Amino acid sequence: MKISLTRLLIYIILAIFSIFYIIPMYIMVVTGMKSFAEVSLDTMWNLPNSFNFNSFSLAWLGSIKEGFRGISGSFLNSVFLVVPATVISALFGSLNGYVLTKWQFRGSDLIFTMILFGMFIPYQSIIIPLVLTLQRLHVYGTIPGLILVHVIYGIPISTLIFRNYYVTVPTEMVEASKIDGANFLGIYRWVIFPLSTPGFAVAMIWQFTSIWNDFLFGLIITPNPASQPITVALNNLAGSYIVQWNVQIAGALLTALPPILIYIFLGKFFLRGLLQGSLKG
């Protein structure tokens, strides 16, 4: 079979772009695996001679001798933050989406649009009152405070995802249950919820990744290292002059790992969330 010139050209262009996308990934993986003897800025593009996890363990545990903090504690903070925040905001999204598609009331479309606006605002425009309010509620600087914040500001996107999903569930099913005498919660429990797995998958994966990757809220709401999420810890690690560059890059890889694993294993749902983020269901 002969490959036409156009085909060849297509592959060449794709290959060139692939290099652009691979380079940062390549540096992350290669640098992390080099031993301290081998790691040097002169040879940063070379492949490692052997497998070694020194950089990772230093980034993870930190070093008392060199005087910097590892990111392991923050990694756990992020887990304790992301898991409840993801589950709670998905539940809110599911209920809202159910109401907005199957129990529409006067003004419900306007309310939906007004809720949606919340996902586009620059959070700088609410951050000062937010800090003052969290201080008043005595949750400023704590992980529960961050959970509250992510749940509330996650309502718009999770509502959108579920609304777009429930639009595809035939309304006749709901109508039929209404005639059979089922009430609002009964229909949710027995008709809608059992059908919601794909919606939950999309919403939870989206929320997991965006909360894990969030930086602004963590930076401002948890200034104390003990409750900082991982992105803030990584930024501190990378901003420190005493931390070697290879340790910084190993820290970046550790921070990126959970979302990358999700992307690799559940990419289909990740993509769906991504496309819905642009409002097209």
Place this chain on the structure above:
Amino acid sequence: MQIKGDKWTPILFITPSIVAVGIFVYGFISWTSFISFTKWNNVMPDYTLVGFENYRKLFNNMRFQIDLHNTFVFTVIFVTSCLLIGLLLAVLIDQRIKGEGIFRNLFLLPMAVSFIVSGVIWRWLFNPGSFQLGNIGVNQLFEKVGLNFLTCGWYTDPNIGIKAVAIAAIWQFSGYTMALYLAGLRGIPLELREAAAIDGANQWKTFYYITLPFLRPITFGAIIILGHISLKIFDLVVAMTGSGPAFSSDVPAFFMYDTTFRGNHFAQGASIAIILLFLVSLLIIPYLITTFRKEA
């Protein structure tokens, strides 16, 4: 019958969300606007009203003028590159090529990682090195493959500054536009393309007269989404460069953080935030209205 009782139950269940968004989005925005009209530019709150004083100072502030310019440069480079690269890659991938899944997943992978992660890596890749170290990062790579003329100071060069940040952002988001366009291309009815082929249109003509018009709503949506991301860009700047030499990579969102939480100029910070919100609203509100009016 439970119909009557059920009329209020749905509203009851959505009320907590409405109240939360009402307070935390709309209430807080009003609160921030209020702060922006006060004298609170110190550690202790001072709610004496000063009218548009903070805004007047802001627009006379050199740093803010540079920030607006940087945002403009960043937005133009970032949005056009993402659209062009995304469209190109989507069209190429749509040609029923081998290894389609591999390319698609590779191009989209950067979307999954945090801006802080990409900022840390690109900071090392765009590190211009030093006299002792010689070339490192991308410059070293260029040197190795004989593209020496491409080596430069990247974000340490005030003339490049924010453009280096834009490259990292393009790396992260061009896969997203590819995915949008690819979904759009797959949505074009086959009959449409076939009809064009029967009418004797060549591939370029089909692309220009059938494909591009079909993709127009996607392009429109992508411009809104990418444009509002550019206005809000913050994390990447923090992790990669900070303000940079002569504020060459400074942006309003970073200025807001800097002046509010490091400088305790709360009213000044609030006024920056409100201007940012205003710019984002100019893009988003018409988009929200048109999108949902169409559906209703």
